[in-house]
Every structure is written in structure tokens, then in C-alpha cells.
Amino acid sequence: xxxxxxxxxxxxxxxxxxxxxxxxxxxxxxxxxxxxxxxxxxxxxxxxxxxxxxxxxxxxxxxxxxxxxxxxxxxxxxxxxxxxxxxxxxxxxxxxxxxxxxxxxxxxxxxxxxxxxxxxxxxxxxxxxxxxxxxxxxxxxxxxxxxxxxxxxxxxxxxxxxxxxxxxxxxxxxxxxxxxxxxxxxxxxxxxxxxxxxxxxxxxxxxxxxxxxxxxxxxxxxxxxxxxxxxxxxxxxxxxxxxxxxxxxxxxxxxxxxxxxxxxxxxxxxxxxxxxxxxxxxxxxxxxxxxxxxxxxxxxxxxxxxxxxxxxxxxxxxxxxxxxxxxxxxxxxxxxxxxxxxxxxxxxxxxxxxxxxxxxxxxxxxxxxxx
Amino acid sequence: xxxxxxxxxxxxxxxxxxxxxxxxxxxxxxxxxxxxxxxxxxxxxxxxxxxxxxxxxxxxxxxxxxxxxxxxxxxxxxxxxxxxxxxxxxxxxxxxxxxxxxxxxxxxxxxxxxxxxxxxxxxxxxxxxxxxxxxxxxxxxxxxxxxxxxxxxxxxxxxxxxxxxxxxxxxxxxxxxxxxxxxxxxxxxxxxxxxxxxxxxxxxxxxxxxxxxxxxxxxxxxxxxxxxxxxxxxxxxxxxxxxxxxxxxxxxxxxxxxxxxxxxxxxxxxxxxxxxxxxxxxxxxxxxxxxxxxxxxxxxxxxxxxxxxxxxxxxxxxxxxxxxxxxxxxxxxxxxxxxxxxxxxxxxxxxxxxxxxxxxxxxxxxxxxxxxxxxxxxxxxxxxxxxxxxxxxxxxxxxxxxxxxxxxxxxxxxxxxxxxxxxxxxxxxxxxxxxxxxxxxxxxxxxxxxxxxxxxxxxxxxxxxxxxxxxxxxxxxxxxxxxxxxxxxxxxxxxxxxxxxxxxxxxxxxxxxxxxxxxxxxxxxxxxxxxxxxxxx
Numbered sequence: 001x002x003x004x005x006x007x008x009x010x011x012x013x014x015x016x017x018x019x020x021x022x023x024x025x026x027x028x029x030x031x032x033x034x035x036x037x038x039x040x041x042x043x044x045x046x047x048x049x050x051x052x053x054x055x056x057x058x059x060x061x062x063x064x065x066x067x068x069x070x071x072x073x074x075x076x077x078x079x080x081x082x083x084x085x086x087x088x089x090x091x092x093x094x095x096x097x098x099x100x101x102x103x104x105x106x107x108x109x110x111x112x113x114x115x116x117x118x119x120x121x122x123x124x125x126x127x128x129x130x131x132x133x134x135x136x137x138x139x140x141x142x143x144x145x146x147x148x149x150x151x152x153x154x155x156x157x158x159x160x161x162x163x164x165x166x167x168x169x170x171x172x173x174x175x176x177x178x179x180x181x182x183x184x185x186x187x188x189x190x191x192x193x194x195x196x197x198x199x200x201x202x203x204x205x206x207x208x209x210x211x212x213x214x215x216x217x218x219x220x221x222x223x224x225x226x227x228x229x230x231x232x233x234x235x236x237x238x239x240x241x242x243x244x245x246x247x248x249x250x251x252x253x254x255x256x257x258x259x260x261x262x263x264x265x266x267x268x269x270x271x272x273x274x275x276x277x278x279x280x281x282x283x284x285x286x287x288x289x290x291x292x293x294x295x296x297x298x299x300x301x302x303x304x305x306x307x308x309x310x311x312x313x314x315x316x317x318x319x320x321x322x323x324x325x326x327x328x329x330x331x332x333x334x335x336x337x338x339x340x341x342x343x344x345x346x347x348x349x350x351x352x353x354x355x356x357x358x359x360x361x362x363x364x365x366x367x368x369x370x371x
Numbered sequence: 372x373x374x375x376x377x378x379x380x381x382x383x384x385x386x387x388x389x390x391x392x393x394x395x396x397x398x399x400x401x402x403x404x405x406x407x408x409x410x411x412x413x414x415x416x417x418x419x420x421x422x423x424x425x426x427x428x429x430x431x432x433x434x435x436x437x438x439x440x441x442x443x444x445x446x447x448x449x450x451x452x453x454x455x456x457x458x459x460x461x462x463x464x465x466x467x468x469x470x471x472x473x474x475x476x477x478x479x480x481x482x483x484x485x486x487x488x489x490x491x492x493x494x495x496x497x498x499x500x501x502x503x504x505x506x507x508x509x510x511x512x513x514x515x516x517x518x519x520x521x522x523x524x525x526x527x528x529x530x531x532x533x534x535x536x537x538x539x540x541x542x543x544x545x546x547x548x549x550x551x552x553x554x555x556x557x558x559x560x561x562x563x564x565x566x567x568x569x570x571x572x573x574x575x576x577x578x579x580x581x582x583x584x585x586x587x588x589x590x591x592x593x594x595x596x597x598x599x600x601x602x603x604x605x606x607x608x609x610x611x612x613x614x615x616x617x618x619x620x621x622x623x624x625x626x627x628x629x630x631x632x633x634x635x636x637x638x639x640x641x642x643x644x645x646x647x648x649x650x651x652x653x654x655x656x657x658x659x660x661x662x663x664x665x666x667x668x669x670x671x672x673x674x675x676x677x678x679x680x681x682x683x684x685x686x687x688x689x690x691x692x693x694x695x696x697x698x699x700x701x702x703x704x705x706x707x708x709x710x711x712x713x714x715x716x717x718x719x720x721x722x723x724x725x726x727x728x729x730x731x732x733x734x735x736x737x738x739x740x741x742x743x744x745x746x747x748x749x750x751x752x753x754x755x756x757x758x759x760x761x762x763x764x765x766x767x768x769x770x771x772x773x774x775x776x777x778x779x780x781x782x783x784x785x786x787x788x789x790x791x792x793x794x795x796x797x798x799x800x801x802x803x804x805x806x807x808x809x810x811x812x813x814x815x816x817x818x819x820x821x822x823x824x825x826x827x828x829x830x831x832x833x834x835x836x837x838x839x840x841x842x843x844x845x846x847x848x849x850x851x852x853x854x855x856x857x858x859x860x861x862x863x864x865x866x867x868x869x870x871x872x873x874x875x876x877x878x879x880x881x882x883x884x885x886x887x888x889x890x891x892x893x894x895x896x897x898x899x900x901x902x903x904x905x906x907x908x
Contacts, residue, residue, distance in 0.1 A: 140837075
């Protein structure tokens, strides 16, 4: 653990929620609907929840064994020096790759939604600059910032849903399970990568003030995020129907554009978009912080802030070289990233958990510290 | 080799000593002499060219006379007191009973008021004379007796000028430190009120009092403040703002870390919440330590008005603060980038009035806002008599004429006027000033990147605010980190009987503010009393 920061359990919950929600609300619905059709509300709440439950369970079980270290710090201890360092390097690279994907997602959204003629590099610069500043100030500041941003963000989601209620056509949900269960299961995979973002508990656990409340926060996270996702996708489906929704890039954003109350209260999507951008910036800040911590612990440095600038530059390059157009980005997000995610979020941590249990590493500090 | 080094070291040390301003030239560190003539000479040397210094020589006693002299600064000493308390009794006493005049004898027999101290080093004696004490030198005694005969020439307790309220006490602090402490003691009749002496300024030797409530104050706060204030080594402290800059947590922040107030009731409330304050001589503004963003939106009047209205007005205040920060930038962003946000008729009318304006929205806003800032500054600096002229010029010439000449559009004038008025609703003056400055970067961000720019800058700002601490207390404290019980007094003001606890961050030393169950209810009717009696048994 490099910083001497502390976050509370509510802050951790909010961090989980924004780390998942900020981009999943924009990108996950469309591919889900493409596969699962009118049953997507079930698809997005069923399999991803099971998956996320596993991820969170493994993550907390592993983090509990090493309550005062982040993942990349104890990997060499568990897996042996060289394989451990390799794994830690792998995780650092994964974090950096994920961060550049998130950066790309955010800037693509901003460009498509409000600033069409601005070059993506400029948007990337703004977003990553602000996020890196947040990461520079530390996890405590990001968590506090998120306490201001998340409620606003959640309000915008619920507010939109309420305004759209009057346009919902219940027939859009029928017939139920027309093509069997398989599309529902398959459709859920699209949001694995987002829902499993809670595996960052491996990197956040050492900062938690009350360690035993991590499980509670994670449980609440699972419930709230499932509800939110199901709400968003079912409102979108109810209003537009599944054939239209599957062709939209950002269905929930389209919903914001669509709403019109009394021909006066309408076209406020830019304001909503601004709130969502705030969410993505906080998410980015969290990821930049994670990247820098991972890099610093892997390389054995004691100052993670030194790594922020190179990481920012790498993510900028990555996001403009790897995903230079929207199609590439979406392809990457839903054809490549899910496999990566399952490996890095679930499989490797459970393997490490197994190894550490067999080799009897860690696990004693917490008991001593609590007294 | 070693010797050479030590010599070099000594040289550096001497240099250092020399470069330090010599505030006490030559004689002042010496001890007084027992000869009156010699002392007189030294005084004349020390207070060379101080023509307001009076050296009054006289004889003590009628029978066995002893030569003595009183040394004082004429403007600082009350002549009546001097005559009645000192000169007359001393001159009319029969003879001195003891071989020399002691403090005890003077206090018990001659001088009926104040404290008397005896000093024998010139540095101390001269210091006390400059603070307004009268120095009594007696032949044959190598010490001076310092007697208080202060002229009370401070102004009367007056109404607050910067923080006005309608319903609430109308007394304010002024430049007199003693009166300020008195105003505080008048409100807090408790031995818990601690008043600790500090002194800042090598030349001015300004008295600074640290006040707090023992047992209520945040843990370690008083010690931390004393540590930071004692660190200050400057020649002068003339106002509270100078101290603030030396003791704030993050020196480059645009936000104020300490709140200022001239209202004793506000200060009392702050002390009761576990905060501490610095009261500084010669300035009516006290420093409240620590402060948070939400506490700067609390006006004393919120607690005197009914809570519905107080909550409403506090929300209005927040809204106005946000408007004063964002309105011009939002207008610029919408007009430049996001025209679709406006309903079509409104957009049309704005476009029509902007037709023929030669500047982009940013330049227009900058012109109008800078003009407003100039007017504001002129309004503060100008002598009272010119006020009307400036307001006429400001209102008619600049507002009306700029629109009709086509230099600025009418919507922009409206936006800037709302911004200007809104900025005056923030109760804390330093915070209002910060908002005034921050408006400009937001305008630039809006004109370059639209709402994204505004949001990005806002996030940067809130990241900064989240990282700020004022003496260990997070600046956004009831909001982030979130504390539910303190939200009762943050954006709204809950009824008085609901606020059971002091603010968590500052008041946890003694968390309970009032007894539970103070919610009033109508008197019980006879039936209810009977029923209640039955129910209870």
C-alpha cells in the first residue's frame, strides 16, 4: 500500500457503482439487445449478476488474506518471484489497456453526443487530463468526488426513467422467452466486463477503513447495479421496442433525446450528457489511480505519482491508435474484452486464491489487527 | 582544519545575526541604572525624536522628598487619570514609609486602579511604555514601575458593516481587542471560554488572542493553531488577512481556509461547534478556524428565522452562488455549441437580439463582466459622495447605451446583471471573491469546449475542493465525506429541536448539543391526560 489514504464503506460502494455504471449504461445495452432481444432486461440482470457475484466473492476472499497490500504487491509472494512479477506486469498492462479503452469509450461518446467536430485527441486530452489530476490527488479525493458525482449521476438515470414512464408500451416485452434461454445467457456476456469491474476491490481493499464491511458494500453494489441496469434497459425497450434499440449506439442517450414533456421540458440531453461525462471522468480517475499503483508496486517504486504522466501518455496513444474508429472500439469491447475480462477478473484471482490457500500465504494479519 | 571550519561557521553565524533587523539598538538590552539622571538620558536616547513622549519630573512626598519621573506617551495616556491616580496622591503623601517604593505599597496605598508591574530591563520597560503604560522612575531604584493609565480612545461598539442581518443582535466587533473579548464573554458566561495570549509582529507586536471553549474544541486544534501562529516571524500584522496567509493549509488554493466575521453571535456559535478563533488587535474581523464550504453559506440569520424560510433562503443562496459561478459560462456554451438546449422561440429572440453584435459571445461576456468588476471596485473605493454618479453611469450609460449602440446584446446584459447580483448573496466575503475570480476560467472553458469544458473545469475544481483541508477538516465536509447527521445544517436548516448533535468533524469532543425530545407539542387536554394515565397503569 503506497498511499496512507482511507475510504469508508459507503465511499467504496459508490466507487463500485460508478466504476461499473459510468460506461456500461452507454455501451452495454445495444449489444445485449442485439442478442437477447426483448428479454434483455432479464439477460442484463441474470448472468452478469452471477458472474459479478463470483468475481466479488473471489476478490474479497483474496483481499482478506492480504488486507494491507494491493494485488500487485502480494502476487510475487503467492506465485513465486518470477511468475508473480510476470503476473503483476500482466495486470498492470491489463489495467492500462482497460483504461485506454475507457478513455476511448468516453471520448467517442462525447464526440457523438455533443461535440461532433472536435478531434478525438482533444477530447481525450481533456478527459484524461482531468482524470489524471484526480488520480494525482489520491484515492481519498476520488472517493469524495464520487460522493458528489454518483448521487447526481444516479438521479439523472432515475429521473430519465420516470419521465419516460408514460411512453412505455408493455407489449414490447411480449412474448417472453420466445427463443428459449440461450439468447438470454449469451446476451448477458456483453456486460461481463463492466459488471466485473468490482474486481478492483483487489486494489482498493487496503484503503478501506472498516475491512469487514467490504462484503456488505459489494452485496449492495450487486443489488443496486442490477436494478439500475434492468431499469435502464427495460425503460429503453418499453419505449423503443427491441428492433429499434438494437440499432442504436447509445440507447439510453437516445431516450434522453426522445423525452418531451408538455412541449416545453425537452431536449435537455446535453445537460444529462454532462453529468454522465462527470461519471466517466471519475471512473477514469479511479482507473488511472489503479494503473499508477499497479505500476509502482510492480516496479518497486514508492511514489506512484511518478507513473501517472507516462501512463496518461500511453493511454492517450493507445486510445487513438488502437481504437481509432468507433467500429473498432465496439468490436474490441464485445468480441475481445469479455474473454480478457473473465481471465483477469475471475480466473486468475481464483487461481491465486487457490494457490495462496494451498501454500498457506497471508490470511493472518487481519485477525491480529482487529484486536 | 577544524578551526578554520569553526571560524567560518562563526562568521556565517555573525553574518546571520547582523542581517537580522536590529529592533533594539544598543542600550535597550541593558539593565536600568539607579540614578534618575542616567535613566533620563537613556530614555532620551532610546526615544530620540519621539516628540510625543513626555517626561514629567516631580517630587514624591511632602516632608522627605524623593525625586521621581513619569514617562509616558501623551496620546496614549489619559491626563485625568494621570493626575488623579498618580501625581496627586504621590505628591501629597506625607513621606515614603519604606526605603524604596514597591509595587505592593503602591497598589495597597496609592493607586486604586489597574495592574502595576515592575521591570528592570530597558527592553521590557520601553516595550511597555510603547503599549501605553506609564513608567514611573524613582531616584535610587534600578527599576521602573509600569502603571496602566490608558486613554480609551477606541470607537464605540457599532453595527456590523459587512454582515448585516434583519433579525438578530446588531453589535459588532471593532478595533479594540478588549471590547471584542468583552462582547464574547458577555455571551458565554462559562469558565470554559479560554482566551490565550499570542503575539505576532516584531515591530508592531500585535496582540492576538486565541479563543475556544475548553472541552468542546476539536482535539488538538488549539495546539496546532498556536504552533502555526508562533511560527510567523514578520515585522508587522495589520489585519486578519495577513495571518490567514501564513497559517492556511494549502498556500496556493484560491479558496479561503478560514472564515472571517465581525459578528460576536456568529463567533459564539462557531466556538460552540468546537471551532476556535483568533481575535486580532486593531481589526474588527476575527478568524474562525477551521471552516468548510457549507459553513460559509450559513448566515447567523438562518438560526433566527423560522426553519422553513431559513432552509428556503439557504437553497436560494446555493442556487445564486452556482448561478454567479456558472451563468455566463453556461450562456456562452449554449449560444456557441448547444443551441438545441433552448426552446425555439427563446433561441429566436436571443438570435435576433444578437444580430449585429460584432463580437463572439465570449468577448461580449468578458467586456460586460470586466465592466461590472470595475464598477464594483469603484463602488467599494469611491468616497460616499460620488456613489450616485457612479451608479447612474453604470446603470444608464454602460447598460442602456451598450445595448442600443450594438456593443452588447440585451440577453448578455441580463445574464451579467443576474450574475452580479447573485454573487452578493454569498454570506462569506472571501468566498464571494473567489467565485468572482473563478467565473473567468469557466467562461474561457465554455467558449472553447462548450459544456464539456465547463464540466471538465468543474471536476478539476471539485477535485481540488475534495483535497482541501482546513486544519484537518475536509473542506466539503458534510457533503464529501458524507455525514448524514450534519446534512441537517448544510443545504437546508432543520428545526432547532432536531439538531441534537454538533457537527461531526469539529464537535466530536462533546457531541451532544441539546437534550433529546425537545420537539414541542400542544398542551395535553384533560382526556388525553386521563387516557395516558390509564394506559400507563
